[in-house]
Amino acid sequence: MKNKTSFGSRIIAAPYIVWSAIFIIVPLLIMIYFALTDQNGVFTIANIAQIGKYKKAFGISILYAAIATVITLLLAYPMAYFMTKIKISSQRMILLIVMLPMWMNFLIRTYSWITILANTGLINTFLGKLGIAPLRLINTPGAVILGMVYDFIPYMILPIYSVMSKLDKSLLEAAEDLGSNSFSKFRRVILPLTRSGIISGITMVFVPSVSTFYISQKLGGNKTMLIGDAIEYLYNLGPSYYNVASALSLILMLMILICLAIMNKFSGDDEDGGVIL
Amino acid sequence: MKKSLAVITVITIIITLFLSGCGYEYVELNLEGTYHKNLAGTDLYVYNWGEYISDGADESIDVNKEFEKLTGIKVHYSNFESNETMYSQIKSGGVSYDIIIPSDYMIQRLIKEDMLKKIDTSSLVNYHYIADEYKGLYFDEKDEYSVPYNVGMVGIIYNPTLTGDDIDHSWNVLWDKQYKDMVLNFNNPRDAFMTAQMKLGLDLNSEKKSDWDKAAKLLIEGKKNLQSYVMDEVYGKMETGEAAISPYYAGDYLTMVENNPDLEFFYPEEGTNIFVDSICIPSSAQNYEAALMYIDFLLEPQIACANAEYIGYASPHTDVINNEEYYYYQNEILYPDEKDIPKVQYYHNIKDEIRSYYETLWIDIKLF
Numbered sequence: 294m295k296n297k298t299s300f301g302s303r304i305i306a307a308p309y310i311v312w313s314a315i316f317i318i319v320p321l322l323i324m325i326y327f328a329l330t331d332q333n334g335v336f337t338i339a340n341i342a343q344i345g346k347y348k349k350a351f352g353i354s355i356l357y358a359a360i361a362t363v364i365t366l367l368l369a370y371p372m373a374y375f376m377t378k379i380k381i382s383s384q385r386m387i388l389l390i391v392m393l394p395m396w397m398n399f400l401i402r403t404y405s406w407i408t409i410l411a412n413t414g415l416i417n418t419f420l421g422k423l424g425i426a427p428l429r430l431i432n433t434p435g436a437v438i439l440g441m442v443y444d445f446i447p448y449m450i451l452p453i454y455s456v457m458s459k460l461d462k463s464l465l466e467a468a469e470d471l472g473s474n475s476f477s478k479f480r481r482v483i484l485p486l487t488r489s490g491i492i493s494g495i496t497m498v499f500v501p502s503v504s505t506f507y508i509s510q511k512l513g514g515n516k517t518m519l520i521g522d523a524i525e526y527l528y529n530l531g532p533s534y535y536n537v538a539s540a541l542s543l544i545l546m547l548m549i550l551i552c553l554a555i556m557n558k559f560s561g562d563d564e565d566g567g568v569i570l
Numbered sequence: 571m572k573k574s575l576a577v578i579t580v581i582t583i584i585i586t587l588f589l590s591g592c593g594y595e596y597v598e599l600n601l602e603g604t605y606h607k608n609l610a611g612t613d614l615y616v617y618n619w620g621e622y623i624s625d626g627a628d629e630s631i632d633v634n635k636e637f638e639k640l641t642g643i644k645v646h647y648s649n650f651e652s653n654e655t656m657y658s659q660i661k662s663g664g665v666s667y668d669i670i671i672p673s674d675y676m677i678q679r680l681i682k683e684d685m686l687k688k689i690d691t692s693s694l695v696n697y698h699y700i701a702d703e704y705k706g707l708y709f710d711e712k713d714e715y716s717v718p719y720n721v722g723m724v725g726i727i728y729n730p731t732l733t734g735d736d737i738d739h740s741w742n743v744l745w746d747k748q749y750k751d752m753v754l755n756f757n758n759p760r761d762a763f764m765t766a767q768m769k770l771g772l773d774l775n776s777e778k779k780s781d782w783d784k785a786a787k788l789l790i791e792g793k794k795n796l797q798s799y800v801m802d803e804v805y806g807k808m809e810t811g812e813a814a815i816s817p818y819y820a821g822d823y824l825t826m827v828e829n830n831p832d833l834e835f836f837y838p839e840e841g842t843n844i845f846v847d848s849i850c851i852p853s854s855a856q857n858y859e860a861a862l863m864y865i866d867f868l869l870e871p872q873i874a875c876a877n878a879e880y881i882g883y884a885s886p887h888t889d890v891i892n893n894e895e896y897y898y899y900q901n902e903i904l905y906p907d908e909k910d911i912p913k914v915q916y917y918h919n920i921k922d923e924i925r926s927y928y929e930t931l932w933i934d935i936k937l938f
Contacts, residue, residue, distance in 0.1 A: 346930070346933075347933070350933075353937070411810075411812050412751075412812050413811055429751065432797055432798045513798075514796070514797060514798025514799065515798055515799035515800070515936070516793060516796065516936065517936055517937060518933060518936040518937055522936075526932075526933065528658075529652070529654060529655050529658060530654055530658065530929055531654060531657050531658035531661055532661050532662050533922075533926070534929075
């Protein structure tokens with residue numbers, strides 16, 4: 294067993310290590326510093342203590358993100374399963390379609406939903422032609438959750454598909470030979486074997502959903518504030534709010550880390566698609 | 571034959587219209603100020619509101635480019651979305667600008683926090699063009715720190731095809747149940763609170779927390795009617811008929827009505843907010859002399875007129891106001907007759923404690 298990294302590989306990794314130190318680690322430390330000090334740089338926990346005021350923002354963010362995650366899972370899992378059942382060339386095609394939207398900036402994709410959901414938008418114009426009264430689609434919590442689902446669903450499909458496509462078919466045959474019906478085959482063989490993909494998908498959808506700030510502004514009509522919106526709003530008010538904004542960011546980050554840790558417990562071994570923490 | 575003649579006439583008219591905006595030939599600038607090339611090659615950092623300078627679109631004058639040609643100074647132009655964002659940028663000290671154009675109450679705050687340099691107006695050849703009524707304003711009584719650039723008032727834009735012609739000329743319409751889901755409001759605390767304060771007849775600059783609480787309560791109530799809180803999205807929403815009623819700045823109504831002639835506008839009878847955006851030099855400015863030249867340039871009658879036409883807000887520049895060729899000459903919304911002038915209140919800089927109180931209240935309103 295050779296565990297030592299060679300000098301050469303260290304040299305190759307150096308640019309990124311330097312990069313991440315400057316642009317990830319240092320900003321993180323600055324954020325922690327701001328969160329734990331007051332405007333004069335004196336240590337305080339007052340900022341952290343204030344977060345009770347924002348519990349509703351945290352609550353709504355977690356709720357919306359959780360709903361969005363469940364919906365994406367329910368949509369993505371059968372889809373990923375279906376994809377493994379068809380021929381390879383079609384799989385590639387579908388994979389391309391799943392990833393295609395990711396090549397466009399998510400702000401633009403979110404914005405385009407406005408023109409679809411608006412009162413004078415695509416759907417309501419069509420309904421109007423059919424003589425159906427316009428539906429209130431935009432500026433609702435539903436629209437915000439839809440935006441999350443749409444923006445993040447590729448992150449659910451891809452890891453589940455990647456695990457599922459590597460599933461050993463002989464195990465399924467064995468299950469059938471041993472008398473499993475479809476349901477128990479799914480519950481006792483497929484589901485446990487694709488768990489790492491599911492966990493990974495959940496994390497990759499839940500984390501960006503819970504911290505998002507743009508979707509709720511554009512599709513929710515600015516009428517509520519997710520925690521990401523609150524952080525942006527406070528930050529834009531000026532330096533006197535940097536401390537509170539940093540405290541909120543810190544709490545959000547800790548929350549996400551705790552979620553990841555819990556998720557990791559469930560995912561067990563570091564199989565394909567699993568999250569490494 | 572006749573047809574082609576008609577086409578030619580139309581084309582010539584359009585071209586002359588483009589070239590002769592404000593009554594000036596675009597090609598040649600008649601400048602009154604003194605400009606020199608001694609600072610050629612230096613940089614000038616300008617920080618302004620979005621869409622707040624004539625930029626050469628539609629054959630208008632590209633103000634920054636003309637200034638660069640004239641002086642050889644490189645203009646670096648960037649935008650901000652709100653006074654608060656601008657303040658936050660300047661205060662954090664990460665960047666330094668030579669020219670900023672904040673609003674009245676923010677200028678008061680910047681002066682108080684010693685963040686502006688004095689401007690020697692006697693050195694500005696074109697300063698005499700500023701109308702007397704915009705001199706000695708409350709935020710800079712001695713005109714030491716700011717030169718007025720634009721003036722505006724907030725009013726209510728509505729779409730009679732959606733609301734009917736018979737609309738109450740009052741802030742009440744934002745709370746009127748018959749307009750449920752058709753109403754927009756400002757997505758910034760100061761202006762949104764203003765709409766409620768006006769309806770309640772409160773002082774816009776009240777230092778009593780209870781006043782702000784009352785306004786906040788009313789805004790929360792108003793959310794039942796509200797379609798969304800907007801800033802720039804207001805254009806799209808009003809022009810397409812997505813929303814029917816929105817308070818916004820008068821000058822922007824003039825832009826919207828060009829795209830949707832159905833739109834109408836009124837100043838609410840309870841009164842409204844008036845604001846003056848003025849040119850200032852931050853104390854961190856690196857190129858003070860170039861900044862002075864730039865201010866003088868903005869006050870050139872021809873440049874000021876081009877900006878006033880491009881932006882569509884009221885101008886404090888006497889030569890623009892009295893120029894019969896100016897597109898908005900005697901426009902009744904920008905320059906109402908004395909009898910039609912609404913009751914107006916300026917925003918003042920409010921003491922920190924109250925300001926942070928209403929800034930936090932805004933979060934409660936959103937989260938309610």
